[in-house]
Amino acid sequence: MRPTVDPAVEPALEPSTTPPQPAAAQGTARLVVFRPLKRKRCAECGAGPLSLLVLADGRPRCLGCADLGHLVYLPRGDTALTRRSREGSGLWAVVVRFNRRKSRYERQGVLVEEAALARAEERCLADAEARARRRARDAVRRAAGDERFAAAFAAEILRLFPRCPPERARRIAGHASVRGSGRVGRSAAGRALTPGAVTAAVTAAVRHGGTEYDALLMRGVPRGEARRHTAGAVEAALRVWRE
Structure with missing residues (x-):
């Protein structure tokens, strides 16, 4: 105006x-x-x-x-x-x-x-403190929800892969379900704990942590070729965990 x-x-x-x-x-x-x-x-x-x-x-x-x-x-x-x-x-x-x-x-x-400015500052400060307290409560609530979800995800990993070490299952679940990461655990299928999403998270963990897949990528090998090269090792590890 x-x-x-x-x-x-x-x-x-x-x-x-x-x-x-x-x-x-x-x-x-x-x-x-x-x-x-x-x-x-x-x-x-x-x-x-x-x-x-x-x-x-x-x-x-x-x-x-x-x-x-x-x-x-x-x-x-x-x-x-x-x-x-x-x-x-x-x-x-x-x-x-x-x-x-x-x-x-x-x-x-x-x-x-x-005096009017001082009163206004007090009111705005009170609002800011209230918003900060609400953000803190929301953060605690989200953290608790994330922890419950990660535990449920780990339990589903162990159901599908009974011989997967429990600590490894928890690490895979925690990695796959990080909020805002865009990983499979945060997808709609992941939140629903579908077998496909859970298996995809375990497969990715084995591929990156149990094969030379990352080293192949660092050497410039195309992603598709690197996946084909490590597919046998990945499937062997999953087969052991399924038995």
Whole structure:
């Protein structure tokens, strides 16, 4: 939303700018404070150069002379903090700066009462702490669910491959079921503990950990050829574990 500026006094600030839309057309009135592009001094007290100013009768005024000196600046960026600060402040103003390249004013932040900002910060901090606690609870819940799933996956490995060492089955299950890994254990079939998905996880573990498959890939052997070369060893290991 663009700030309210009187077109009659706008040229005194930036002669080359186009005045923003009047407040009546926006449906709301507001105080506007400018971050000037040029060095300006207060027409009333002579202070300057001003980092923030208010236009009054077409002439720049410092915040003190404009009776806004008690307000504090809150840069844009935190929507919730800005909204709560405005809601709790009896007096507030929009801070804008003219963008010559885009030929328009852009909002930089707001000026609000210090007490209102402090209250808003406390509310936002409480929300942040609540979100952090919720994330921690969710992480614990996910970790417990992942642990139960990995145990179920290992149990299914041992059902299909009774002679697989239990510790090896747990390692295979843990590797295949890592959340977000995209491995077979996280697929729909893997989560359903289908025999095909479980067997695929065991086969991959044997291929990578019990054959020269990885070494062949490192030597530049195509994946299909490396799989064919190690297929016999993989099947022999699975046969032993199935008996």
